[in-house]
Amino acid sequence: MAPRSIAQLAQDLRARRVSARELAEQSLAAARAWSGLNAFITLDESAAERAMMNIEHDASVLTGIPFAHKDIFCTHGIRTTCASRMLEHFVPPYDATVVRKLAAAGAVSIGKTNMDEFAMGSSNENSFFGPVKNPWDSTRVPGGSSGGSAAAVAAGIVPFATGTDTGGSIRQPAAFCGVTGLKPTYGRVSRWGMIAFASSLDCGGVIARSAEDCAHVFAAMAGHDPRDATSADRDIEDYIGALSTTLKGIRIGIARNYFGAGVENGVASAVHESLRELEKSGAVLVDIDLPNAALAIPAYYVIAPAEASSNLARYDGVRYGYRCADPASLDDLYTRSRSEAFGDEVKRRILVGTYALSAGYYDAFYLRAQKARRLIANDFAHAFKSVDLIAGPTTPTVAFKLGEKSDPLAMYAADVNTVAVNLAGLPAISLPSGFGENLPVGLQLIAPMFAEARLLNAGYQLQQSTDFHLRTPKVSHE
Amino acid sequence: MSIDHATVRRIARLARLSVDDAHLEKLAGELDGVLQLAGELASADVEGVEPLAHPHEQALAMRDDAVTESNRADAFLALAPESRGGLYLVPKVIE
Numbered sequence: 001m002a003p004r005s006i007a008q009l010a011q012d013l014r015a016r017r018v019s020a021r022e023l024a025e026q027s028l029a030a031a032r033a034w035s036g037l038n039a040f041i042t043l044d045e046s047a048a049e050r051a052m053m054n055i056e057h058d059a060s061v062l063t064g065i066p067f068a069h070k071d072i073f074c075t076h077g078i079r080t081t082c083a084s085r086m087l088e089h090f091v092p093p094y095d096a097t098v099v100r101k102l103a104a105a106g107a108v109s110i111g112k113t114n115m116d117e118f119a120m121g122s123s124n125e126n127s128f129f130g131p132v133k134n135p136w137d138s139t140r141v142p143g144g145s146s147g148g149s150a151a152a153v154a155a156g157i158v159p160f161a162t163g164t165d166t167g168g169s170i171r172q173p174a175a176f177c178g179v180t181g182l183k184p185t186y187g188r189v190s191r192w193g194m195i196a197f198a199s200s201l202d203c204g205g206v207i208a209r210s211a212e213d214c215a216h217v218f219a220a221m222a223g224h225d226p227r228d229a230t231s232a233d234r235d236i237e238d239y240i241g242a243l244s245t246t247l248k249g250i251r252i253g254i255a256r257n258y259f260g261a262g263v264e265n266g267v268a269s270a271v272h273e274s275l276r277e278l279e280k281s282g283a284v285l286v287d288i289d290l291p292n293a294a295l296a297i298p299a300y301y302v303i304a305p306a307e308a309s310s311n312l313a314r315y316d317g318v319r320y321g322y323r324c325a326d327p328a329s330l331d332d333l334y335t336r337s338r339s340e341a342f343g344d345e346v347k348r349r350i351l352v353g354t355y356a357l358s359a360g361y362y363d364a365f366y367l368r369a370q371k372a373r374r375l376i377a378n379d380f381a382h383a384f385k386s387v388d389l390i391a392g393p394t395t396p397t398v399a400f401k402l403g404e405k406s407d408p409l410a411m412y413a414a415d416v417n418t419v420a421v422n423l424a425g426l427p428a429i430s431l432p433s434g435f436g437e438n439l440p441v442g443l444q445l446i447a448p449m450f451a452e453a454r455l456l457n458a459g460y461q462l463q464q465s466t467d468f469h470l471r472t473p474k475v476s477h478e
Numbered sequence: 479m480s481i482d483h484a485t486v487r488r489i490a491r492l493a494r495l496s497v498d499d500a501h502l503e504k505l506a507g508e509l510d511g512v513l514q515l516a517g518e519l520a521s522a523d524v525e526g527v528e529p530l531a532h533p534h535e536q537a538l539a540m541r542d543d544a545v546t547e548s549n550r551a552d553a554f555l556a557l558a559p560e561s562r563g564g565l566y567l568v569p570k571v572i573e
Binding site: 090091093186187200226229230231232233292294295297298299301302305309316317318319320321322323327328329330331332333334335336338339342347348350351352354355356358364365367368369370371372373374375377407408409412423424425426449 | 481485486489490492493494495496505508509511512513515516517518519520522524527528529530531532533534536538539541550553554556557558559560566568569571
């Protein structure tokens with residue numbers, strides 16, 4: 001049976017075919033059945049009790065819908081670890097804005113999903129709580145950093161989950177797990193209460209089965225928040241109303257840079273097939289060039305660590321989080337608390353960022369990376385003068401094996417198609433686009449700032465003529 | 479560019495991270511790799527390009543100078559590994 005959409009579940013709830021409590025119980029039971037995935041860090045068994053609600057006919061479509069939060073969003077009274085030993089026992093005294101908004105819409109969180117520590121990683125292998133497995137093949141990674149969220153949606157545990165995307169952390173796991181992932185425009189979703197990694201790149205968003213489901217959730221998450229100084233002060237749009245707009249005449253730029261060396265044939269052909277579907281719906285495909293695309297990886301792996309080294313300076317063992325035993329001095333307290341509680345990848349990025357910002361290297365690394373960032377943003381701005389969307393594979397390969405990429409640089413290189421979008425602050429979506437070697441492939445569409453409605457519209461239209469988003473892996477009880 | 483052990487130690491010291499001798503060689507190699515990757519930026523023609531620090535380049539948002547938060551010192555201090563009398567406790571700094 002095809003999985004139910006959020007709109008269908010909302011109808012079921014209103015027609016009393018199912019209760020919100022039953023939906024929450026089903027999700028909790030599915031999470032237990034799929035416990036081998038390690039998709040959750042914390043399950044909230046109180047969800048079934050909280051779901052005992054009356055659903056009025058004019059209630060939000062999300063009322064009574066179960067979901068999960070990436071464990072990077074602060075949840076009042078429920079521990080929020082960011083998959084780090086540093087925050088293993090951290091119980092926030094407040095809700096993130098995203099958490100508050102989804103709760104206000106009536107959605108019922110069943111727990112917190114696993115992720116790469118502090119969202120640093122592309123495989124979910126950097127979690128203090130152990131790696132997440134891909135529900136399509138348990139020997140493979142689900143992608144990262146929002147690996148638990150993508151795996152939980154792909155496995156049918158929840159209809160949607162929140163995620164965050166600093167360099168691809170929503171889109172890449174969505175691609176690897178065969179689900180839809182929306183990374184909104186920078187500033188469209190409040191970062192308040194979302195644990196910081198790289199503040200000029202971090203972006204909250206959603207992973208769900210379809211573009212339509214993403215539209216419902218995104219509409220509830222987005223909006224101006226005075227508590228986030230970088231939050232965009234502009235109205236949200238009618239994302240659902242825009243879904244049915246025709247694609248006739250819409251111009252999609254095929255970025256040849258995104259089909260370069262390293263892109264598997266199976267991935268390229270699956271993506272081209274989806275593009276032909278969009279063409280059948282009336283879209284016009286044109287070739288474009290992004291001349292500075294090769295600068296994205298080096299610029300990103302300077303800027304993101306630089307911002308991380310600054311943001312993660314707050315973990316000092318004094319105010320909250322891990323504190324080493326018996327510190328001999330204040331300096332010993334700082335150094336040992338951080339060294340004992342941060343994992344290898346987090347330490348690596350802090351060191352790279354500290355180096356890039358240190359006296360004598362700032363101009364050569366950080367400032368130069370920021371100039372490259374401008375060139376990358378200008379490439380997109382130039383391309384969007386002649387096209388409405390830009391398309392390519394979300395990732396060069398399908399999900400790789402657990403343990404396959406032990407070299408950090410090999411892991412970084414695989415982010416080649418996603419990081420430029422964050423550097424420019426643009427919205428993008430990854431859409432299920434068929435299979436290569438029986439593993440899901442993602443099509444990435446990129447839009448100009450604040451044109452999320454166009455992304456969701458194109459995704460919805462593609463999902464009218466394809467059914468990849470409805471395919472589900474078989475449950476494996478291992 | 480090659481990064482020597484003394485530099486790794488200096489950077490780790492700045493970041494308040496300890497590096498034990500057994501891992502120094504491996505870490506130096508990994509950092510060297512990342513810095514070589516960053517070195518690819520050297521080939522970019524950035525002459526006269528203004529650095530971009532933030533996607534929106536917006537002016538800093540301002541709000542009215544009014545109290546918006548209630549005093550929740552107790553809730554926040556309760557998160558601290560050690561606190562007493564409304565203060566965070568750390569090892570003695572001045573003898």
